Amino acid sequence: MMQFTPSRPLVLALTSAALLLGGCANMSERQKGTATGAAAGAAVGAVLGKVTGGKAGSGAVIGGAVGAVAGNLWSKKMEDKRRAMEQATEGTGVGVTRTDDNQLKVNVPSDLSFDTGRSNIRPELAPILTKFAQGLDTTMRVQIVGHTDSQGTDAVNNPLSLDRAESVRDYLVSQGVSATRIAVDGKGERQPVADNSTADGRAKNRRVEIFLREPEKAGS
Known part of the structure; x- marks a missing residue:
């Protein structure tokens, strides 16, 4: 079995990838996606370039470019929407996060959304x-899940x-x-999402989750 010994360009490529990942702490969500994709692409490109007889350094550059595009699935529109929702819900207990599959998730707790046993939207929501x-354009899709x-x-x-x-859907339609x-x-x-044996856990479980995503591009 052929033994693969990392060359100096390969080591530099992998090191650069690690630095990219390590520098993500102060980046936006969109920048994190780009950096992570670039780092992963650089590492894979370097290894493939070396194994297939190419230059590890050039393989890393190509892989990094491809990885950056693949990692940047979180668009500027989605990032802007996330920031706007964070500002709008600050201090309310509403959670605004990006999911692993690049959706914007808005988690609305029960004490803000509905009275016990009711489906009428409270004025606070x-x-x-x-x-x-x-700011939702005609391409964005929304999913609402009640719990x-x-x-x-x-x-x-x-x-x-x-x-x-x-009820949440009907309100959005009215807007x-x-x-x-x-x-x-x-x-x-x-x-x-919490222990139903406690009052606090039950309150966390009574919630509405709203997901926002952009449609998949044809051929992706």
Whole structure:
């Protein structure tokens, strides 16, 4: 079996990749994606270049460029939306995060969204949903998922969770978002994020999650 010994250009490429990853602490989400993709691409490109008889250094450059494009799936529009939602929800308890599959996730806790056993949107939630609706272009897709805690039966919790998701959808539609771009689902108590045996855990489980994504490009 042929033994592969890293050359100096390869070592430099891998080191550069590590430095790129290490420098992500102060980057935006979009920059992190680019840097991570570039680092991974550089490392893989360097190894492939060496193994296949090419130059490790040039392989790293090519791999880094390809990786940067692949890693930058989080567009400027999505980053701008994330920042806008963070500002709009600051201090409210609403969580705004980027998911592993490059969606914007807005997690709305029960004490802000709905009264117990009800699906009517509380006044505190309305301005947050208005802000969410602002700046959505016609390509963005929205998914709304309602959740409950474990109290009550499935016969109550399942339709309640869906009713809450539909209430959020209806409000977004009233703000000009096309209903054809919004998918809704109700998970009842089936996807808890905390311990249902405590009051605090049950409160965290009673929530609505709103996901925003850009459509996949044809051929991707």
